[in-house]
Amino acid sequence: MSTKEATVHGPKSAEEKRLQGHWLLAKMGKRVLRPGGIELTRRVLTEAAPTSTDRIVEFGPGVGQTAEMLLAVQPAQYLGVDVRDVEDNPLLDVLAGHQNATLVNADAQQTGLDDGCASLVVGEAMLTMQSDEDKLATMREAFRILAPGGRYGLHELGFTPDTSDESAAEIQKNLSRTIKVGARPLTMAGWQKLLEEAGFTVRYSTSNEMALLEPKRLIADEGLAGFAKFVFNVARNKPARERVLAMRRTFKANQRYLCAVGFVAVKPE
Ligand SMILES: C[S@@+](CC[C@H](N)C(=O)[O-])C[C@H]1O[C@@H](n2cnc3c(N)ncnc32)[C@H](O)[C@@H]1O
Structure with a gap:
C-alpha cells in the first residue's frame, strides 16, 4: 500500500x-x-496468549484497536510496523503512555528488525491485499524476526471451501473494485499451505462469518456508542454513504463464498 x-x-x-x-x-x-x-x-489472542514477558511486533496495526488489547498485558515490548506514515494517526494516542511501545514506519516484508527479536507477531487484514508471493515474503519476515518457539497470530479474509476458481477470480475483481485495494483471499487450506511454506507449524485455526458491515457485528465490534457514531457519520456524508453501502452489497452478494480466518502458527524450536 x-x-x-x-x-x-x-x-x-x-x-x-x-x-x-x-x-x-x-x-x-x-x-x-x-x-x-x-x-x-479475541480467539486468536486467547490462543496466542500474550504475556508481560512478550516482545510483540504487530504488522499493519491500523488505528490501534488490537494494539490496545496487546498493550493491556503490559508486554516487555510492542512494535507496530506499518507502511502508513501520517501525523494524525489514532494509533499514536494508543501507544502514548506505554514506555515500550513504538510505531516503526516500514513494510512488513522488510521490517529492518533484528533476527529473533520478537516472541509474538500479530497481523490482521494486511496480507489479504497482497499477492501470494508478497504474502509469503511477509510470513517469511515474521518467521525471521521471531525467536524459536515464537508465535504468529493472523486474521485475514478467506474463501469458503465451496468457492470454485472461477468464482474466486470474479469475487476478487468485484471486491477490489469496491474497496479500491486488491483483495486476494485464500481458503483455509491455502493460508495454511503458505504458513507451512514459510516454515511455520500451524497450532490453531478458526473461522468466522465475514459480517464486517452488518449491524450485529458493528455493535459487537464498536460498542453501541461507536456504532451510533459510525452510522451518524455515514448517514450525513453522501459519497461515504454510497461507498459503504456498495461495499456492504458486495460483501452480502458474496457471503456464501467469504469468511474470516484466524491462525496461530509457531516457529519450531
Ligand atoms: C485493513 S487495515 C487493518 C488494520 C488493523 N490491523 C485492523 O485489523 O483493524 C490494513 C493495515 O495494514 C497496513 N499495511 C498494509 N500493507 C502493509 C505492509 N506491506 N506492511 C506494513 N503494513 C501494511 C495498512 O497501512 C493498515 O494499517
Missing part, C-alpha cells in the same frame, strides 16, 4: 470516493478493520 494515500482525517473533499475501503471506514469512526471482527481477534 502506498504511503501517499490520503489521511484518515484529511481535508474534506471527494476523498471518500477514492479512499481505500478500510481508511474510509476508519474515517467514519470505525476502529475494527478486519473481516472476523473483535470476536475472531
Whole structure:
C-alpha cells in the first residue's frame, strides 16, 4: 500500500470516493478493520496468549484497536510496523503512555528488525491485499524476526471451501473494485499451505462469518456508542454513504463464498 494515500482525517473533499475501503471506514469512526471482527481477534489472542514477558511486533496495526488489547498485558515490548506514515494517526494516542511501545514506519516484508527479536507477531487484514508471493515474503519476515518457539497470530479474509476458481477470480475483481485495494483471499487450506511454506507449524485455526458491515457485528465490534457514531457519520456524508453501502452489497452478494480466518502458527524450536 502506498504511503501517499490520503489521511484518515484529511481535508474534506471527494476523498471518500477514492479512499481505500478500510481508511474510509476508519474515517467514519470505525476502529475494527478486519473481516472476523473483535470476536475472531479475541480467539486468536486467547490462543496466542500474550504475556508481560512478550516482545510483540504487530504488522499493519491500523488505528490501534488490537494494539490496545496487546498493550493491556503490559508486554516487555510492542512494535507496530506499518507502511502508513501520517501525523494524525489514532494509533499514536494508543501507544502514548506505554514506555515500550513504538510505531516503526516500514513494510512488513522488510521490517529492518533484528533476527529473533520478537516472541509474538500479530497481523490482521494486511496480507489479504497482497499477492501470494508478497504474502509469503511477509510470513517469511515474521518467521525471521521471531525467536524459536515464537508465535504468529493472523486474521485475514478467506474463501469458503465451496468457492470454485472461477468464482474466486470474479469475487476478487468485484471486491477490489469496491474497496479500491486488491483483495486476494485464500481458503483455509491455502493460508495454511503458505504458513507451512514459510516454515511455520500451524497450532490453531478458526473461522468466522465475514459480517464486517452488518449491524450485529458493528455493535459487537464498536460498542453501541461507536456504532451510533459510525452510522451518524455515514448517514450525513453522501459519497461515504454510497461507498459503504456498495461495499456492504458486495460483501452480502458474496457471503456464501467469504469468511474470516484466524491462525496461530509457531516457529519450531
Ligand atoms: C485493513 S487495515 C487493518 C488494520 C488493523 N490491523 C485492523 O485489523 O483493524 C490494513 C493495515 O495494514 C497496513 N499495511 C498494509 N500493507 C502493509 C505492509 N506491506 N506492511 C506494513 N503494513 C501494511 C495498512 O497501512 C493498515 O494499517
